[in-house]
Amino acid sequence: MAEKKIILTGDRPTGRLHIGHYVGSLRRRVELQNSGEYDKIFIMIADAQALTDNADNPEKVRQNIIEVALDYLSAGLDPEKSNLFIQSQISELTELTFFYNNLVTVQRLQRNPTVKQEIQLRGFSDLTASAGTAETGTEPQSGDVGRSGAAGYIRGGAPNKPAGIPVGFFCYPISQAADITAFKATTVPVGDDQLPMIEQTREIVRRFNTTYAPVLVEPSALLPEGESCMRLPGTDGKAKMSKSLGNCIYLSDTSEAVREKIRGMYTDPGHLQVSDPGKVEGNTVFTYLDAFCKPEHFEKFASCFVGKKVSFSFASLDEMKAQYRAGGLGDVMCKNFLYEVLEDTLAPIRERRHKFEQDIPYVYEVLRKGSEAAREVAAQTLAEVKRAMKINYFEPGVLDALIAEQSEKYR
Ligand code: TRP
Numbered sequence: 503m504a505e506k507k508i509i510l511t512g513d514r515p516t517g518r519l520h521i522g523h524y525v526g527s528l529r530r531r532v533e534l535q536n537s538g539e540y541d542k543i544f545i546m547i548a549d550a551q552a553l554t555d556n557a558d559n560p561e562k563v564r565q566n567i568i569e570v571a572l573d574y575l576s577a578g579l580d581p582e583k584s585n586l587f588i589q590s591q592i593s594e595l596t597e598l599t600f601f602y603n604n605l606v607t608v609q610r611l612q613r614n615p616t617v618k619q620e621i622q623l624r625g626f627s628d629l630t631a632s633a634g635t636a637e638t639g640t641e642p643q644s645g646d647v648g649r650s651g652a653a654g655y656i657r658g659g660a661p662n663k664p665a666g667i668p669v670g671f672f673c674y675p676i677s678q679a680a681d682i683t684a685f686k687a688t689t690v691p692v693g694d695d696q697l698p699m700i701e702q703t704r705e706i707v708r709r710f711n712t713t714y715a716p717v718l719v720e721p722s723a724l725l726p727e728g729e730s731c732m733r734l735p736g737t738d739g740k741a742k743m744s745k746s747l748g749n750c751i752y753l754s755d756t757s758e759a760v761r762e763k764i765r766g767m768y769t770d771p772g773h774l775q776v777s778d779p780g781k782v783e784g785n786t787v788f789t790y791l792d793a794f795c796k797p798e799h800f801e802k803f804a805s806c807f808v809g810k811k812v813s814f815s816f817a818s819l820d821e822m823k824a825q826y827r828a829g830g831l832g833d834v835m836c837k838n839f840l841y842e843v844l845e846d847t848l849a850p851i852r853e854r855r856h857k858f859e860q861d862i863p864y865v866y867e868v869l870r871k872g873s874e875a876a877r878e879v880a881a882q883t884l885a886e887v888k889r890a891m892k893i894n895y896f897e898p899g900v901l902d903a904l905i906a907e908q909s910e911k912y913r
Pocket of ligand 1: 510511512513514548551678681682690692696
């Protein structure tokens, strides 16, 4: 029998999904879903993981579960084909995490480059580093408001919010291994920032399987295709689209909002006159076109290149880029074209979202049913895990043998 192909992936519900999520993962998931190549697809709203750095703000996480679910459904994830569920409702995941914790060292977790970076970004002050007792590779940041006084609490911060790295946050790669292995996922479609999590998962699987019994499956990451799809920059040209930077185009944005954001978008700061040669590399308009433009768009939106003074007719993105490099093609024309190209993808998503927004009971029913189905699968794996670890004392048949074995000792 051929090995089953199973997908698991997910997102933290800390905000609405933006077009960076779309090209980085969502679009691919829908393709994979519709390819018919996978036996099972699990898409998880990782609320428990979101809480690892939002302990003081569970309401934000709760509110965004529905936003992410709406984004999933409107982007084309189909509950008939993909099992959508909420992480916290699968208590088996926490149990698996508890056992995997014993297979990972603190030192190993400290080497995770994504977690290191996130610790810096979130300003969790690293108390151990300043004491010189641990090497985490995080440089103390001057002016870091998260830096604590001797009491270990953030100065001027919330009185109930201790400074430092929350244990749950530090350990989330282990919980992520539980997410993946509970469903025996073979394939995890993620961005490259998640590669350390997949590597950590593979290590846990190997360690578990050799220590106890071969019940877990080693997953592989499936990275997005194409460089521009790996990580879409923000509309301001900054490396990453992120809510806190205010440089996102959301899947739920209105067409007017999309137009406004494109109007203010970063291009080539050296391209002052239309006639000047322009740079395509690092020019956000072209990066977005790389990610969204299809050959047929040039015919469909040819009118974007008809101007009062000059007109162009392009057959491909390469031709358009060549003209931009040579000079004469202005940013306004490029932006108008980008707007049409983006809307070609976003308008149908937006329309579907409006429909689902009018049927919230349906959305929660999808999540409830999906969570129930996911729980059955995770419970199955957990039972196998406990069996492998021989901590299934009261399972039918096991107890009799256990009693016989232990009675023997005292005979
Ligand atoms: N860490 C992922 C993110 O930040 C979310 C996530 C949680 C995940 N568990 C997962 C992704 C398991 C893939 C597989 O987006």
